[in-house]
Amino acid sequence: MSRLICRGELIEDRWRWVDADEAPAPAAGEGLILPLARWCAQRPGLDAARTGVWLGPDDDVAPLLPWLATLPLIAIRFPVFTDGRGYSLARLLRGRHGYAGELRAVGDVLRDQLYFLQRCGFDSFALRADQPPEEALAAFHDYSWAPLSAR
Amino acid sequence: MYRYNPTDQQLVDDRVAQFRDQMNRFLGGRLSEDEFRPLRLQNGLYVQRHAPMLRVAIPYGTLASAQLRKLADIARRYDRGYGHFTTRCNIQFNWVRLEEVPDILAELATVQMHAIQTSGNCIRNITTDPFAGVAADELFDPRPYCEIVRQWSTLAPEFLFLPRKFKIAISGGAEDRAAVRFHDIGARARMAADGRLGFEIHVGGGLGRTPMVGRLLKDFLPREELLNYFEAILRVYNRHGRRDNKYKARIKILVKDLTLEGFAREVEDEWAWSRGGPATLGDETFRSMEAFFARHDTAPAPADGTYDPAQDPAFSRWVARNVSPHRAAGQAIVTLSLKKTGVPPGDATAEQMDGIAALAERYSAGEIRVSHEQNLVLPHVARGDLPALWQGARALGLATPNIGLLTDLVCCPGGDFCSLANARSIPVADAIQQRFDDLDYLFDLGPLELNLSGCVNACGHHHIGHIGILGVDKNNEEWYQVTVGGREGERGALGRVIGPAFAAEQIPDVIQRLLEAYLAARHEGEPFIDAVERIGLEPFKARVYGGVA
């Protein structure tokens, strides 16, 4: 997860991704991004400011709703770039539920979808490893027009 | 007609630049085939049997003369001098070169056109009644709403990777000429008792592999809520539609799985939040959009004494079939037939396109419509100009007086072009047109819709043809299954298969027998489809199989 674009800049990632079957072992200064089920199970004992959560495309956002104001990061995983469910999850979180923290796209995240992901409310992007970061940065300017449905 | 504002123009220009870059990366090996495929499809570019095919969007089937001239120009310079108008009111170029497609898109952008979302798993071109705005039976003009939905759906970022394609139709007439109940969403104009305008919403209709008539989701949706409500439907579909099996991925399957009530609950829940929100449409939006579609009551007044349908039997035949009533007295709607025998249905040459553009400029306020029956319509013709227009159309080979008759058949490109086909469709269409080319006979048969598809994808809409023909594959041979009893409109129904499939050369005889069964049974003035509804399929089956076996 080295190549991270956050709010239009290439930065070093301070979050560690935790898979469903992994035991979290945070290094100093690092936050953890937990799978939804584990986040739900362990939430009371977690350091809220340093724990994010990730959703798969078919996860439900309902368990997160009471905690949106304090959640620092939600990541949505795209198993393949053609799976569009993550776009609707993002719109739900940002629009209907007013989530204001970092919203990260993870997985099969490619240069050619960045503009549209951003339009749905994502503000950080963990690109697939082979994506050239300079080209990816340019992608946010693919259009100078703004789509009607995401204003 | 709608005219682009600087924002619309910026969008299509940006899109051309983006696609040019994507094409360059693909050709340079920096974008894989799998990654490029969805991008090219969302720009209308298919890889077909012989060559790439480019499908250009004609939003709600409306074209200006300058746009049609540009299509002619593209046909000449980048294709083999013709184009094919489709049942979804788009145009396809069958012989383009891959690397030239960005240039073609740049050409289109100069006349406010594009190929965005003419394919792919996204919201496709919006369709409507080809007579929208001029039909005598219209409650209100659907085109301002089509344009609003077009703008909303174009590159709608949330809905570019849906489970499957998504088609929306909106109609405004008392008679439904847009087949709204055969679309993923179909909206029909409605007026509430207190005079408010809105739409009746149908969902989950469609043809293809699993044909279904759409279900009534809402009997009155206030027009201000159009986008909020559509967005709610699309979001429910995008999140919950099946993605594991492309044959079960259309919204109709989701509606079936959740039940109509369950689906409606999800939509209502989503809409409850957005209702009255930022995407709610205001009167100002409606007014400014309606201004683009103001009526053309300015067409030239009838020239005295030149209009006399009886003066020439050929002319009066043409008037009887190809001229429809216009809402304004003294004007008419003219359909130019792209169904001349010997020409693949829906095809037009560059010369014809140029000729039609000129006719439209002279007689129809510079406007042309594409119908889903694959004909072209001139919507604003002064009745006094009909004789001159008829002569002009005749000279172009576009005055075949067969609109709504058997030979006005609808036909997909089929196995001659399409890589998905099971069978060819154009030669079968041609054989039918050759066999039944006697105008007296066709006029006596009366209204009859025959639709032909080369495979179950049903681009020829065979399920809703009064007679439908479907190409099927049996042990690598082309066979044709025949259905009877389909119809569109208010009493929309799906055709039923009459029995075992036929070889191509049997088809004209099969049609002949179906017609004989009809002629033997019909009441005075009773159209084919009404007779089918009255007497059922048995007499048709008996005539066809009894005679063949």
Ligand code: SF4
């Ligand atoms: S119906 Fe089948 S053969 Fe015909 S154009 Fe569609 S996909 Fe191709």
